[in-house]
């Protein structure tokens with residue numbers, strides 16, 4: 253289940269001209285980034301509240317990584333204002349950086365050190381690191397404490413990446429496509445790790461191409477297209493999804509039928525009255541997050 257405790261009544265993106273939110277974990281206004289003559293981020297506004305999991309969605313090349321890297325302090329911007337944990341990333345020093353956890357796509361898997369040694373070494377950069385064994389337990393790698401990174405499976409390496417991202421006890425964790433290449437069981441285990449981190453109060457900014465992942469984890473999702481935020485909403489409400497009619501499908505007289513209705517319960521009750529037993533092949537569906545996402549992206553490209 254998705255916790256909504258960190259999400260206020262208003263879930264939308266900031267309005268144009270709205271000032272930076274000093275209480276937000278991340279507050280971005282009018283962000284612009286150009287590479288040569290190409291504009292990768294084109295006036296992006298975004299607030300991410302403390303304690304929430306926010307998923308940034310968007311097609312390849314939409315500007316997600318650029319935005320995230322500017323927030324991490326790895327990339328300069330050409331315009332706009334950004335505050336991350338109250339600090340402008342362009343000027344953030346060591347103390348500010350120590351509050352961030354960054355899980356990159358690369359991975360620490362090639363290290364000659366054991367998992368525990370790696371965590372201890374990495375933790376030494378921080379003033380109040382988590383105990384390596386506590387972190388290994390949190391990510392489900394206790395049994396691999398003495399294993400070297402290069403002997404781990406792909407999914408285990410990813411867990412080690414997360415372990416390295418959280419050993420410094422970050423207030424804000426960036427996760428870039430964290431479950432790419434995971435098998436289904438590993439993804440579910442990873443999701444439960446992310447939820448435990450949220451329960452510990454960690455704010456997380458996640459980029460993902462997996463819409464089921466965004467739906468399972470995120471308090472809010474933001475769809476970025478052509479360098480702008482097209483919409484911010486709870487996963488269940490994106491693109492008017494919460495208000496969309498349900499589609500009832502069934503088979504009657506050997507013919508597959510369907511009906512879009514705002515009152516599916518009443519419709520199914522009437523339908524059931526017409527059949528002596530089970531309504532053949534009955535299904536009630538609402539648009540999935542993927543349906544509304546693809547529609548939004550398609551409209552943007554049109």
Ligand SMILES: Nc1ncnc2c1ncn2[C@@H]1O[C@H](COP(=O)(O)OP(=O)(O)OP(=O)(O)O)[C@@H](O)[C@H]1O
Pocket residue numbers: 287292310311312313314315316317318319
């Ligand atoms: N270092 C760079 N130099 C030139 N252009 C770049 C650079 N980095 C990104 N771009 C361009 O900026 C645009 C946005 O790229 P970005 O990596 O932010 O997108 P993304 O949404 O993260 O995409 P993906 O889902 O493929 O990771 C793209 O058109 C990309 O080609």
